[in-house]
Amino acid sequence: MKGTIAVARKELLSYFFAPMAYIVIAAFLLMNGFIFSVIMTALSQPGASMASPLGLFFGGSLFFWLFVIVTVPAITMKLGAEERKTGTMETLLTAPVSDFGVVAGKYLAAMGLYLACWVPTLLYVWVLTRFSQVDWGPVVGGYLGVLLLGAFFIAIGLFTSLAARNQLVAAITAFAILILLLCVSILGFMVTDPLWKGILEYVDLWSIVQNFSKGLVDSRSIVYLLSGTGLFLALSYEAIEAGRFSR
Amino acid sequence: MIEASRLAKRFGTVHAVKDVSFKVAKGEVVGFLGPNGAGKTTTIRMVTGYLQPTEGEAFVNGQSVLDAPMETRRNIGYLPENNPLYEELRVREYFGFRAALKGVPRKMRRKRISEVAGMTETGDVLEKIIGSCSKGYRQRIGLADALLADPPLLILDEPTVGLDPAQIVRTRDLIKSLAAQHTVILSTHILPEVEAICSRALIIHHGALLYDGRVEDLGRNLSAGETLVCRVMGEPAAVEGCLSKIPGVERVEKLDETDGRSWFRLLVPKGDSVREAIFWSLAEARLPLLEMSTSRVSLEEAFLSLTTDEDEPKGGEKEVFA
Numbered sequence: 001m002k003g004t005i006a007v008a009r010k011e012l013l014s015y016f017f018a019p020m021a022y023i024v025i026a027a028f029l030l031m032n033g034f035i036f037s038v039i040m041t042a043l044s045q046p047g048a049s050m051a052s053p054l055g056l057f058f059g060g061s062l063f064f065w066l067f068v069i070v071t072v073p074a075i076t077m078k079l080g081a082e083e084r085k086t087g088t089m090e091t092l093l094t095a096p097v098s099d100f101g102v103v104a105g106k107y108l109a110a111m112g113l114y115l116a117c118w119v120p121t122l123l124y125v126w127v128l129t130r131f132s133q134v135d136w137g138p139v140v141g142g143y144l145g146v147l148l149l150g151a152f153f154i155a156i157g158l159f160t161s162l163a164a165r166n167q168l169v170a171a172i173t174a175f176a177i178l179i180l181l182l183c184v185s186i187l188g189f190m191v192t193d194p195l196w197k198g199i200l201e202y203v204d205l206w207s208i209v210q211n212f213s214k215g216l217v218d219s220r221s222i223v224y225l226l227s228g229t230g231l232f233l234a235l236s237y238e239a240i241e242a243g244r245f246s247r
Numbered sequence: 248m249i250e251a252s253r254l255a256k257r258f259g260t261v262h263a264v265k266d267v268s269f270k271v272a273k274g275e276v277v278g279f280l281g282p283n284g285a286g287k288t289t290t291i292r293m294v295t296g297y298l299q300p301t302e303g304e305a306f307v308n309g310q311s312v313l314d315a316p317m318e319t320r321r322n323i324g325y326l327p328e329n330n331p332l333y334e335e336l337r338v339r340e341y342f343g344f345r346a347a348l349k350g351v352p353r354k355m356r357r358k359r360i361s362e363v364a365g366m367t368e369t370g371d372v373l374e375k376i377i378g379s380c381s382k383g384y385r386q387r388i389g390l391a392d393a394l395l396a397d398p399p400l401l402i403l404d405e406p407t408v409g410l411d412p413a414q415i416v417r418t419r420d421l422i423k424s425l426a427a428q429h430t431v432i433l434s435t436h437i438l439p440e441v442e443a444i445c446s447r448a449l450i451i452h453h454g455a456l457l458y459d460g461r462v463e464d465l466g467r468n469l470s471a472g473e474t475l476v477c478r479v480m481g482e483p484a485a486v487e488g489c490l491s492k493i494p495g496v497e498r499v500e501k502l503d504e505t506d507g508r509s510w511f512r513l514l515v516p517k518g519d520s521v522r523e524a525i526f527w528s529l530a531e532a533r534l535p536l537l538e539m540s541t542s543r544v545s546l547e548e549a550f551l552s553l554t555t556d557e558d559e560p561k562g563g564e565k566e567v568f569a
Contacts, residue, residue: 006347010336013344017335087331091392094295094327095348096320244299246258 003097007105008112011079015113024074028067028117035063036124052135053128057121058142058213065206068153069178075113076157077171079106080239081164089243099240103233107158114150118143137215145212148225149205153178155232162239181205248273248400248430249294253303256289256454263289264454266303271447273399276426278441278448278462279434282554286454287434288328291404294432295325307400321350324393328404328434330386334378338369338388341377342395349396359395367391367421383414390418394425401425404434419443438550452554465550474542475513476502477525481534483509489532495521508537 015021039056083089128134157174164170185206191197208221249271256264264286271277281287292298294305296312305312307319333341342360351359364370367387372380393401407415423444441448448465450458479486483504491499498514515521529536
């Protein structure tokens with residue numbers, strides 16, 4: 001446990017001492033702020049729909065997915081790949097910290113940076129409360145969706161980074177897995193077999209997040225996202241173990 | 248303290264380490280020698296638990312590295328090959344991270360960091376970013392990290408690589424002073440380092456252990472005979488003829504010749520009787536023997552003959568003698 005905290009602390013230090021964290025957060029907020037203002041402008045046109053602005057903001061648009069899919073690999077790519085490349089993995093894995101502690105520490109740090117990206121968006125909520133009646137369901141659901149989706153995606157990114165020796169390979173592999181997961185949503189429209197349709201609907205991230213952003217929190221979706229997180233954290237652990245058998 | 252029991256490691260079809268066994272007792276300072284690529288680092292990585300052996304097992308303090316990874320790692324201070332460090336951290340932050348990782352209690356950390364920085368002379372770079380430190384400092388930062396939790400066992404993989412001669416001497420002195428309270432395994436391909444620091448040598452080559460014994464015995468065990476060097480006055484051809492007729496003298500080799508005096512190298516059996524015979528034979532031939540001495544087989548020579556394959560030319564032999 002102490003080892004986990006030490007690893008998480010060090011990873012956060014590394015994020016904020018290298019310009020990485022600032023670049024990620026700045027780029028993220030720039031894109032997000034722009035989209036938020038676009039949504040607000042569109043919704044304030046006469047005759048615009050009565051849709052909840054935050055509902056559109058969280059998962060309602062393609063842009064939400066772009067943020068997450070680009071940001072997550074950028075956050076996770078260095079976690080393991082850099083340590084393997086520079087050799088510091090050897091000092092880390094011969095210190096008295098369990099492999100699970102290493103995975104957990106790195107995961108917590110990456111989640112920390114991911115959430116740090118989202119914290120400033122609370123300002124948008126504050127802005128909305130100043131000018132309108134805010135429906136809190138979509139806000140809470142939206143942030144819950146952001147948290148759970150992030151938990152799942154960061155675990156995927158951590159796994160690819162621990163399995164790869166090169167940061168770029170780690171980032172591109174993570175990117176590919178995330179895109180594939182989203183493509184499942186499209187498959188759902190094409191399949192007619194009811195069994196497959198049911199399965200694809202269950203894992204359809206697009207509608208899962210959209211439901212969250214409408215304030216509809218489905219426990220099945222939570223189970224899906226959390227078990228996906230667990231699976232990739234277990235794979236991350238295995239990636240470290242596998243490293244002990246090769247050069 | 249450490250026991251390696253029939254350690255073997257295969258990477259695909261490559262046998263990096265084959266059946267290596269050795270024991271290191273508490274308080275010993277052992278030099279782990281071998282040419283580059285001999286399997287030193289792989290063996291060390293199996294002992295520290297970084298790599299899992301394909302066969303065999305390593306024990307630290309009687310506990311298996313595989314079964315009790317946390318306990319065995321706590322006993323080891325390890326400086327890996329190439330001394331990898333986090334470039335972006337400040338030295339103090341790095342030490343803080345490593346101390347926390349190694350379970351140094353929070354209250355003790357500050358004190359321990361300044362102690363270790365004092366021992367390794369890294370105190371004046373504590374606030375610097377590691378990436379901007381010189382090679383000499385980086386090497387000492389790595390050494391300081393190995394010492395942080397004050398482990399009873401130090402495993403140092405090539406600790407003096409990349410240092411300037413003055414730093415090498417200081418680092419060796421530091422390791423020597425640590426040897427009083429620690430068990431040390433020092434991996435290196437630099438022989439004088441082993442001669443200067445270690446009491447025992449392990450020599451590994453092509454993944455197999457070739458020698459395990461005292462450093463002083465390394466040269467002596469090499470052959471049953473001795474090498475004599477004689478300076479004799481007189482016609483070299485006559486001297487050579489006379490020397491080669493003496494029973495027991497196996498090889499006569501002329502080394503040099505100046506002003507009617509010549510140097511010869513002789514391979515002879517151990518003991519004084521053959522020296523007596525040489526003296527009398529030369530005296531009878533009226534060729535005055537000016538000097539006779541035993542040439543000690545140098546560590547380099549011993550090392551080369553252990554690690555040079557029979558079919559390879561014995562490079563370096565001439566330099567050794569020069």
